[in-house]
Amino acid sequence: MAKIISIANQKGGVGKTTTTINLSSLLAAAEKRTLLIDIDPQANSSSGLSVTNHTPSVYEVLVGTKNIKDVIINSFMPFLDMLPSNINLVGAEIEMVNMISRETLLKKALENMTEKFDYILIDCPPSLGLLTLNALSAAQKLIIPIQCEYFALEGLGQLIETTKLIRGINPSLTIGGVILTMYDSRTKLSENVVKDVKDFFGDIAFNTIVPRNVRLSEAPSYGKTIFQYDKNSTGAFAYRRLASEFIDRFEK
Numbered sequence: 001m002a003k004i005i006s007i008a009n010q011k012g013g014v015g016k017t018t019t020t021i022n023l024s025s026l027l028a029a030a031e032k033r034t035l036l037i038d039i040d041p042q043a044n045s046s047s048g049l050s051v052t053n054h055t056p057s058v059y060e061v062l063v064g065t066k067n068i069k070d071v072i073i074n075s076f077m078p079f080l081d082m083l084p085s086n087i088n089l090v091g092a093e094i095e096m097v098n099m100i101s102r103e104t105l106l107k108k109a110l111e112n113m114t115e116k117f118d119y120i121l122i123d124c125p126p127s128l129g130l131l132t133l134n135a136l137s138a139a140q141k142l143i144i145p146i147q148c149e150y151f152a153l154e155g156l157g158q159l160i161e162t163t164k165l166i167r168g169i170n171p172s173l174t175i176g177g178v179i180l181t182m183y184d185s186r187t188k189l190s191e192n193v194v195k196d197v198k199d200f201f202g203d204i205a206f207n208t209i210v211p212r213n214v215r216l217s218e219a220p221s222y223g224k225t226i227f228q229y230d231k232n233s234t235g236a237f238a239y240r241r242l243a244s245e246f247i248d249r250f251e252k
């Protein structure tokens, strides 16, 4: 039975995509059958793994013109499959508005997939619109990346409220983790955000903190994970630690 995990935060630029790409590839490297679903019209986690402008995409799955099994593709890793995104998805939210059970289209599409994978990770867009609602309805766990920056906690109340609302359709949804990202050890600010997040979330926050590391930001422009691009970078070390903490937490 797959564990379905949505990586969401309606703020942009907090590390959702970077986390989804690198965590998925480490799960696959550990021979966990992993599916990365890119449900962001910006398609950054698709392009970050060298899959650009792919058709069909999650768009066809959501609007019901394709069966998910005909859209999932293999990545460069044997244990990592992808449901890619495409800019077409921009229109999907509008098209979906009048569809029946519009919040649970992804959940429905995944029904026959849960035996095929150990992990399904969903990279969400930076909003709380229908695409994110679909991701949250389909998931058992929500993971929230939080950037160690000003206003880091701003908007989290809204995300937590949305999670509670979603429990109406998906009672099993809980917050599975909070990941502090882009930590800069030179700043007092980063330290303060860490403290605030740990005060607020307690043990839900992962112990691993992802540092700000330029190699992490360069890797996607080559369509590579951090492990292909620079496996000895501080970013690569942090994501490896995070992955082992992640596996410990979800396989207990």
Ligand code: ADP
Pocket: 011, 012, 013, 014, 015, 016, 017, 018, 019, 044, 126, 181, 182, 183, 210, 211, 212, 213, 214, 216, 217, 218, 220, 235
């Ligand atoms: P989101 O998906 O939440 O919008 P991204 O993962 O795309 O966020 O990250 C936003 C930007 O910051 C991207 O350019 C990404 O490459 C960069 N980035 C992400 N994590 C780090 C990090 N730990 N250190 C440096 N740059 C990072």
Ligand code: MG
Pocket: 016, 017, 018, 040, 044, 124
């Ligand atoms: Mg993103």
